[in-house]
Amino acid sequence: MSAVRPVPPITIEKPVAKVWTGARAIAEAVKLADVDVIAAYPIRPYTGIMNAIAAMIADGEFQAEIIVADSEHSQFEVVKHAAATGARVFVGSSGVGLMYAYEAMLVTGLGSVPVVGVVGTRALDDPGNFGMEWTDAFTTRYFGWLISWPRDVQEALDMVLVAYRVAEDHRVLQPHFVALDGAALTHVAMPVYPPTKKQVTEFLPPYRPPYRIDPMDGPVTKAQHIAPSLIGPEQRKRIDVAMLKAKEVIIEAWKDYARYVGREYPPFIETKWMDDAEIALLSMGAYMKDIELVVSKLREKGLKIGTVRLRYLRPFPAEELVKVLSGVKAVGVIEFGFSFGSPYRTGPLYHEVATALYEADERPKLLDFLFLGGREPKPEHFIKAAEMVNELAKGKTFEKKAYWLTLRGEDI
Amino acid sequence: MSSGPSLIRSVKEIPPIDYYTSGHRTCAGCGAALIYRLVTKAAGPNTILIGPTGCMYVANSHQFLTSPYAVPWYHTQLGAGGAAGIGIAAALRALMVKGKRKPEDINIIVFGGDGGFADIGFSGLSMALTYDYPRLLYLLYDNESYANTGIQASSTTPWGATTTFTPSGKVKRIGNERYKKNMALLAAAHPKIKYVATATIYPPLDLMNKVIKALNSGGPSFIHVLTPCPKGWFYAPHETYELARLAVETGMWVLWEYSEGKFKLNYKPRPRKHVKEYLRRQGRFAHLTDEEIDMIDKMVEEEWKYWLESDKLGKIILPW
Ligand SMILES: Cc1ncc(C[n+]2csc(CCOP(=O)(O)OP(=O)(O)O)c2C)c(N)n1
Numbered sequence: 001m002s003a004v005r006p007v008p009p010i011t012i013e014k015p016v017a018k019v020w021t022g023a024r025a026i027a028e029a030v031k032l033a034d035v036d037v038i039a040a041y042p043i044r045p046y047t048g049i050m051n052a053i054a055a056m057i058a059d060g061e062f063q064a065e066i067i068v069a070d071s072e073h074s075q076f077e078v079v080k081h082a083a084a085t086g087a088r089v090f091v092g093s094s095g096v097g098l099m100y101a102y103e104a105m106l107v108t109g110l111g112s113v114p115v116v117g118v119v120g121t122r123a124l125d126d127p128g129n130f131g132m133e134w135t136d137a138f139t140t141r142y143f144g145w146l147i148s149w150p151r152d153v154q155e156a157l158d159m160v161l162v163a164y165r166v167a168e169d170h171r172v173l174q175p176h177f178v179a180l181d182g183a184a185l186t187h188v189a190m191p192v193y194p195p196t197k198k199q200v201t202e203f204l205p206p207y208r209p210p211y212r213i214d215p216m217d218g219p220v221t222k223a224q225h226i227a228p229s230l231i232g233p234e235q236r237k238r239i240d241v242a243m244l245k246a247k248e249v250i251i252e253a254w255k256d257y258a259r260y261v262g263r264e265y266p267p268f269i270e271t272k273w274m275d276d277a278e279i280a281l282l283s284m285g286a287y288m289k290d291i292e293l294v295v296s297k298l299r300e301k302g303l304k305i306g307t308v309r310l311r312y313l314r315p316f317p318a319e320e321l322v323k324v325l326s327g328v329k330a331v332g333v334i335e336f337g338f339s340f341g342s343p344y345r346t347g348p349l350y351h352e353v354a355t356a357l358y359e360a361d362e363r364p365k366l367l368d369f370l371f372l373g374g375r376e377p378k379p380e381h382f383i384k385a386a387e388m389v390n391e392l393a394k395g396k397t398f399e400k401k402a403y404w405l406t407l408r409g410e411d412i
Numbered sequence: 413m414s415s416g417p418s419l420i421r422s423v424k425e426i427p428p429i430d431y432y433t434s435g436h437r438t439c440a441g442c443g444a445a446l447i448y449r450l451v452t453k454a455a456g457p458n459t460i461l462i463g464p465t466g467c468m469y470v471a472n473s474h475q476f477l478t479s480p481y482a483v484p485w486y487h488t489q490l491g492a493g494g495a496a497g498i499g500i501a502a503a504l505r506a507l508m509v510k511g512k513r514k515p516e517d518i519n520i521i522v523f524g525g526d527g528g529f530a531d532i533g534f535s536g537l538s539m540a541l542t543y544d545y546p547r548l549l550y551l552l553y554d555n556e557s558y559a560n561t562g563i564q565a566s567s568t569t570p571w572g573a574t575t576t577f578t579p580s581g582k583v584k585r586i587g588n589e590r591y592k593k594n595m596a597l598l599a600a601a602h603p604k605i606k607y608v609a610t611a612t613i614y615p616p617l618d619l620m621n622k623v624i625k626a627l628n629s630g631g632p633s634f635i636h637v638l639t640p641c642p643k644g645w646f647y648a649p650h651e652t653y654e655l656a657r658l659a660v661e662t663g664m665w666v667l668w669e670y671s672e673g674k675f676k677l678n679y680k681p682r683p684r685k686h687v688k689e690y691l692r693r694q695g696r697f698a699h700l701t702d703e704e705i706d707m708i709d710k711m712v713e714e715e716w717k718y719w720l721e722s723d724k725l726g727k728i729i730l731p732w
């Protein structure tokens with residue numbers, strides 16, 4: 001599929017709410033997308049999604065091959081090969097499990113195979129930790145996967161459906177995962193309005209890769225060893241351009257999603273109270289709810305503060321972010337990932353944001369707030385972050401760029 | 413399958429068409445390249461080939477965007493051979509069952525090296541052999557080393573062979589001191605596995621017919637093929653076939669098959685030649701003393717008692 005098909009005006013059926021956890025909602029999205037091959041390997045917190053899918057298949061709710069793999073490496077290779085053969089696939093992992101799959105993820109991205117999956121973000125070992133961190137997902141930024149980050153269960157379900165549409169578009173043809181903040185999203189139930197089968201069928205055309213590994217498509221040789229002098233940079237450029245094109249495809253897809261399903265989202269960045277904001281807190285994912293709550297209270301007290309929520313990490317909406325934050329005096333980045341020894345000892349989301357804002361005519365000042373080791377932040381931490389950003393805007397100098405607000409003891 | 417698939421009875425019946433053709437640049441005399449040709453002839457056109465990293469990836473499709481494959485072929489990561497076959501088989505089954513693709517018999521052959529299957533991809537291979545997808549053949553071409561990276565020991569490198577990671581030195585003289593892992597026996601340890609066999613280039617019809625039987629066995633199958641490698645074994649390229657024959661005639665390579673739970677020897681050397689006829693032709697064993705070569709011969713002699721016993725019983729007995 002490439003261009004948007006012309007459609008007559010549609011009447012959208014009245015949606016019926018279900019109370020679902022993130023895990024269940026994703027499983028329903030997989031069913032709605034009529035996925036053909038699924039590969040599973042257990043690791044918390046994403047496991048519940050596969051449990052739910054396996055139960056649906058066992059009960060005959062939908063038909064798919066579900067492979068119980070021997071490792072995440074095999075798991076991701078199974079779906080890569082299935083997708084290359086023409087099947088729509090689903091996969092997922094968390095934490096060290098995702099790390100174990102990295103080689104397979106990498107070749108899926110560099111080989112341009114439109115696999116779709118989820119990452120239930122989780123703190124990395126050692127020591128083992130069921131808490132939430134982002135480093136598992138963030139470290140895949142280089143792999144050619146599209147990465148989106150929902151705020152709640154409803155958006156998670158919607159994002160999975162949109163992920164298939166974007167990934168499989170011939171202008172993109174790259175893998176895509178949706179990052180669910182572990183536990184905060186995977187295990188929390190809320191009312192969800194699933195689209196109907198009919199709506200999804202209209203929104204999401206069947207998966208038709210240009211060349212399948214199937215004798216029906218002739219003797220396709222895929223991923224043969226190459227001479228760098230022949231197509232080295234050109235092959236990489238294809239992916240670079242796919243990511244560029246993905247931005248227009250994403251905009252189209254969300255517009256279409258709203259048209260068929262009746263739910264609207266801003267494609268890349270969701271802002272609140274930003275029209276006249278002098279300072280902002282920026283983050284992604286499930287904790288945005290708490291951040292927004294804190295900011296709404298601070299607004300009531302007269303502080304000119306807003307929130308910025310990134311919905312996509314790849315492709316990164318740099319130009320859009322510059323537009324949103326130009327003229328804002330100071331921004332606090334709230335994040336859960338680490339990159340030890342990095343510039344100013346900041347986190348990876350900070351690096352992305354700082355790089356994007358370097359091009360702004362009026363650059364806001366930045367502070368980074370790192371929530372590491374899985375300890376949950378509380379509203380008081382976000383209040384503290386907002387206060388510090390406010391002081392930064394007022395001209396206070398901070399001796400560091402990154403602060404660990406949940407740390408006990410001295411934040412050296 | 414009481415009548416069984418139709419086998420190739422004589423060299424004259426070998427199909428003239430090649431699905432592994434020109435456009436590759438393996439070493440002259442490469443055993444693995446020779447069997448690639450025979451295996452794909454036996455499998456025919458409705459076949460998908462998967463190539464885990466190794467010589468049969470790099471040397472086969474190297475550099476100038478040429479491809480020697482006249483059927484679909486896809487590179488897979490060194491440790492991903494098992495998963496690759498399962499992914500394709502699962503996709504084909506799902507698409508056919510759900511009416512998204514016309515039903516058809518399609519062969520999938522994963523052509524992995526000893527590093528790829530016996531070491532880094534062992535777990536994935538084992539996973540694959542527990543599934544029930546038909547026409548899914550895992551073929552291990554065993555050149556007894558990580559050849560593509562410049563001949564390093566793997567867990568199928570025989571005792572006493574020198575490799576760049578196990579050189580024969582002044583203090584550590586033997587070279588590789590580990591014993592060769594028996595991958596076909598390990599494959600046979602998967603309950604309900606339909607077909608497991610060993611083969612080499614000699615005799616060629618034995619190899620081709622095993623491929624036909626494996627693909628028609630009704631489940632995933634495994635064939636361990638010894639493929640002499642002039643570069644790694646240090647012998648002249650024209651001796652490849654001869655070395656395969658000697659491996660069999662000295663009893664160092666045992667030809668057997670295990671079909672639907674029944675074990676059978678395909679060749680019994682009578683009399684068995686002394687292993688020196690095979691080992692002394694290869695530079696990688698040149699540092700071994702006559703006593704050490706004799707010791708290997710005694711080990712082989714001892715093992716053969718169990719192979720013959722297994723053949724008599726039709727059941728596998730561990731040969732050590
Ligand atoms: C994960 C990974 N580790 C290491 C390598 C480097 N490597 C490339 S080819 C190869 C040798 C593979 O050996 P084998 O499977 O025995 O095949 P052969 O080269 O002997 O044909 C290795 C180790 C790789 N490609 N991938």
Ligand code: SF4
Pocket residue numbers: 438439440441442443444445467471555559560640641642643644
């Ligand atoms: S090194 Fe051995 S296996 Fe590799 S291409 Fe040369 S002969 Fe064949």
